[in-house]
Amino acid sequence: MEMPDKPAQVVGTLLTIGDEILLGDIPNGNAHHIARELRAKGFRLQRIVTVGDTENEIVELLSQCLDKSHFIVATGGLGPTDDDRTNSAVSKAFSRPLITNQDYEDWLKKHLSAMGKDVSAELERMAALPKGAVKLGLDMAGFFLLHRNVPCYFLPGVPGEMKYLLGNIVIPDLESRFPERTSFLKHIVRVQGLLEAEVNRRLRDLDHVALGVDIGYLPQGRENWITIFASAPNEEECRSLLRKAEAKITELIGERNISGHNEDCLEQVIGRQLRARGWKLTTAESCTGGLLSRKITSVAGASDYLDRGFVTYSNQAKTELLGVSGELLQAHGAVSEQVALAMAEGALKAARADIAVGITGIAGPEGGSPEKPVGTVYIACVTRDGRTVERFSFGGAREQVQESAAHAALVIMWKMLTGESLPRCD
């Protein structure tokens, strides 16, 4: 790696220590969080390495990283058990003897003695930090070392503690050490109702080099995200690059296919639309079992527009709660266009709402037929003066079908609320 005096990009290495990731017990959520937070402030990782609680491995990696990184962040291995080898590994890798940090040992004694267990040996090891280490935080593990001019942050593996130290100490400290770094920003464009191949086709002639940005595509479930990356000497220039690229992308993709940007999810866009109109929404769900109303109510303030939702799994429930007639159910089957519409209309009436969605389908794994295989879902959306219903054939296992159906329902609602018609895709 080239290491210019004033780095064009400040790049670091992340070392996550712990057997549970290697063994597949948990995903590496810490790494995702750290990468995202660093990136948001213009720092990037060039390598993420996960190793187990093996001292030699940690020693070897620390030595390797040092020559290649402007900074090092490590998580894990700071606890009291025999498995926790980070202090000792840092001591070896950086040839710094372990020295007891008295304040930390005092705090540990006070804190851990409450466990009613003789932990003096463990405490001694936890509080023995490599020479030159600066303790991070008061009531948790973690320390900082400047070694051969590379800032190295050793954080606990406990997500809450890691997040606290990262946000409050590590990132501010990095910002003050590397004030000259290149700005690096991204912008996400959320595309609805287009298959990935179609998104690619529409952006085929986008000249990202001329625009001075990088473009990434990421299918996120049934949404497509177009991510624009810009890097420039300062944030303002970054933003200007992003704006220009976003305008071009909007032109190529079509404004009516873009539901929002960055963190602005469909649930929030729909919520704002409803609130602006003073409308009430209601849901009538069969195969999704409450997932749609759960999505709607994950947004704070959803009580402004959702006052009730119906989970009607059985035919009887559809009849009693939504007024879907037995004849209709008999004639077309519970999984049908007609019943999806009747569910939405019944819910609209029962809840005295302004817009209602009805979902009925076969989530599987049982219940499919040749005409209506597993994954067949009908979704209706009705308002006081409009109605639409669509048939979908979703792939995947039960929970994926449910997830896809709930998302498709959000897209249909969004289409109704924004008064635009959209090409559709299964």
Add this chain to the structure above:
Amino acid sequence: MEMPDKPAQVVGTLLTIGDEILLGDIPNGNAHHIARELRAKGFRLQRIVTVGDTENEIVELLSQCLDKSHFIVATGGLGPTDDDRTNSAVSKAFSRPLITNQDYEDWLKKHLSAMGKDVSAELERMAALPKGAVKLGLDMAGFFLLHRNVPCYFLPGVPGEMKYLLGNIVIPDLESRFPERTSFLKHIVRVQGLLEAEVNRRLRDLDHVALGVDIGYLPQGRENWITIFASAPNEEECRSLLRKAEAKITELIGERNISGHNEDCLEQVIGRQLRARGWKLTTAESCTGGLLSRKITSVAGASDYLDRGFVTYSNQAKTELLGVSGELLQAHGAVSEQVALAMAEGALKAARADIAVGITGIAGPEGGSPEKPVGTVYIACVTRDGRTVERFSFGGAREQVQESAAHAALVIMWKMLTGESLPRCD
């Protein structure tokens, strides 16, 4: 690393290639899946490394891994864009010239020409594989190489394709190459209603060395998982070790605090209980907005016992759908023990169910008061001849409060259905 002739444990390196993980755009789901699947078959990873689409980095890592691993799995970097550098990096790292794989090039031409784009240069690069490479799969990227007797699998980064090749080719191939490997199994004990510290306290005197196993603790949301790891020359001995350790853990933790094992989640345990009794369940949810019914219906066959659920966000909905009286709401407030009970009882009656749950609370971020701060949730569970209600104070942001409340409701239902009382924790 020691490399005995007959390895006690077969350990490998996983290399995930792609900028999107380093940039924090997505979590490394591929790594989690691969680690878990390998582990289930007695293989383990000693290192997971993520690097960007940088040829030199990939070359360096491949060379480093080779001496330390019984096998190498890599994902990503096999696509058609300039960013995809894996083929070329392998060629350099292993000194094997790139040779066109004619079958693959033919398939690519047929497949990608449909995109209506001149992609001949890209195709040529995708189909140029390092000498000695064996193509994996017919209709996707991926190849195998045996280099210096280390099996190396290069898989696409697309999760569906990676999973297909891993399960159908990589793992069976590893099994045939390392038939003598040590068996390595785990067993998860799911503990409900105990705080992590209490789980630790109860297991303080567990002598895992004498039992010949390793023990891990993992809080999973509001459940605690105790994971027992056993390794032995064969699967049978592993299972025997697991059984003995499980018996001891059950004794120390108390049978009534253990809801299930391994993949057996509370939703499934509850479903089996309900089916065995021929009981119907219904839900009345306010602050969880359908999350509880969504959890219940994520289990296949839930229609056997859930025929309907009520999402009653507003007071009016509680009154109209569940018969909660205006006086009661006025006297105690919608978030109260009394209303939680009235919701459950109203739902039981309206759905003619045998067991019903009522949830009302303040998910936040708005709506808290000094007496009932954000996170206050009342959960009631009623049957034809029993009733219980509990007050909880959950921490975290809105979605965490909702998640905790839905899980606590499952625990209460499980307690009612198994007829045991449990110590509780917030």
